[in-house]
Each structure stands twice: as C-alpha cells, then as structure tokens.
Amino acid sequence: MPELPEVETVRRGLSSLIIGKTIKSETHDTEKGFPNTEADVRSFLIDATIIDIRRRAKVLMIDLSTGYSLLIHLKMTGQLVFVGDTRFGAGHPNDSLVNILPDKSTRVTVQFTDGSALYFNDQRKFGWVRLLPTIEIPNIDFMQKVGPEPLAKEFTAKEFMQRFSRRSKTNIKAALLDQSVVAGVGNIYADESLWGAKLHPQRLVSSLSEQEFETLYNELRSVMNIAIEKGGSSNHTYVNAEGKKGSYMNFARVFRREGLACPRCGTTIEKMRVAGRGTHICPYCQQL
C-alpha cells in the first residue's frame, strides 16, 4: 500500500468514523495476520472503546480504553474499510470495490456495538494487526529503528541530509525506501520526488551535494503533502476508510507513466529496475 499519504488518509477517515465506538466482537483468519491469543482479545479488545487513532511511518495505532492499542500495517494490499450498518449497508459507499463486505480478502472483522463494522482486507496477506499495551509501543523494534516523520514541522533539510550518512554507499532510491533513514517513503513517492528534484535514482548517495539534498527534501515534502490533499494514490487495491480511491495518480508526473511524455520536457518516460523495484524516470531530466 499504502505509503505515508495513504496511511494518513486512512487515519483521518477512521478518526471521524470510529472514535468513540465500542467493540462488540472480533474475528480473524490466521495467527500470522493477528498473533494475539483469544484471552488477549477477550480482555483488552472486546468491550473496549476507541479513544484515538495515530500514525507513525506506515503503521496505524488504534488506541483503546483498556490501555491497549491495535497496531496495523497494511503492507502492499491492505485496506481498512468502515461499513456503517452491516444489516442495511447504510453508510456503505456505492463503490464496486466494496459492494460486498466481508469478502474473500477480509482477514479481520471488528464489529461495533451500534451495528457498524471495520474490515481489514488484504489480498496478498503481507499485512498484520496486533494488540499490545499502548505504553509498550515506543519500545517495539520498529519504533526504535524507524526514521523521522518527513512532514514534521521540526524536521529540517539539514537533518534530512544527515540521515542519509548511514546509507552513503547505496543509490538514492534504495536509501529513500529505507524506513530507518526517513519514515513513510515508498515506491510511488520515491519516484515522484526524485523526478521533482531531477535526480537519477541510481545516483550514489555520497555523490549528492547539499543543494541536491535540500531540493529532494523540498520535493519529497511537497509531493507527500499534495498526495494527502488528494487522498493518496490508488493504482490498484488501495482505498480509504470509506472504501474510496485516492486521486494522486491523476497528478503523478512519472510513476506508472512509462511511454508517456515528461510533463517538464516532453521526453518519453522510461521504466527500469532500481533497488529491486519498478522505477520510473525522465531520461533527460534525471541523468546519472
């Protein structure tokens, strides 16, 4: 999925839809996707009221009145879709993607006491949900390792540049995708921001000038802010909490636009493989 802008869009949607609701029941398929015991679920999830929804990097945290939180990672194809009233479909968006829920990809279902429900759907089953004490969250491995939030007010261009020192011998695309450098960047916004900064994805991190880092910092923040305004990117499976798609892909300048003209210079956009991922560039604007 879901990179920072998509997860943030889901967070905002869920905040207005489920805060204050009380959980009546929960079901899930595999232990891999939801490793907690039945006893944990009974003690800390059932009858809990949702008090807040937060995000760190690409991870969502649903804080509960029991002092526990549901942590959720959507990985590539995860969705969190809210359905108003499962008996009548009231509040259920008229979107072909979510006409019938639960469906084949539904892995976790949370029923609320008012008849509404939250579905965690995940076609590829890479995503996960887990329940843990809220105060333990900062101690988990992921939170210890993950880099700063790129959109935080206090996050500066200088700090951005300094974070890359740990990945000086790799290419800039691989470094951007490394969650321990900066949080929340994925394949779409890596390509889009590199195009914005006119940087070839295979440029060695150690070759970038201070000026180039500053431009990349500005482009990354700009692209992510625009993506949040547009409700994220929907290439395929991504939908927000109401089951609706985001519109960033209508705005994208290079991502998934191979064969089309670069909006800046008209050169045909090319697709290549960098850091094991499909990578889109303008071969004129972004030279090695």
Place this chain on the structure above:
DNA sequence: CACTTGACCTGTCCGC
C-alpha cells in the same frame, strides 16, 4: 555494520 537479493502471498496482465 552496510548492502543486495529472495521470500512472503494472491491476482492480474501479457506473450506464446
């Protein structure tokens, strides 16, 4: 440690 590559899954699309 830093870096790269394959594995985890299911579905879809493209070429034969």
Place this chain on the structure above:
DNA sequence: TGCGGACAGGTCAAGT
C-alpha cells in the same frame, strides 16, 4: 482460452 512468467503502494531474513 489456457498456461507460464513477470510483476504489484513493503518489509524481513538471509546471504555476501
């Protein structure tokens, strides 16, 4: 229309 292979918003555990 069928079938194989490549590929897909992301991490991880291995390997070098």
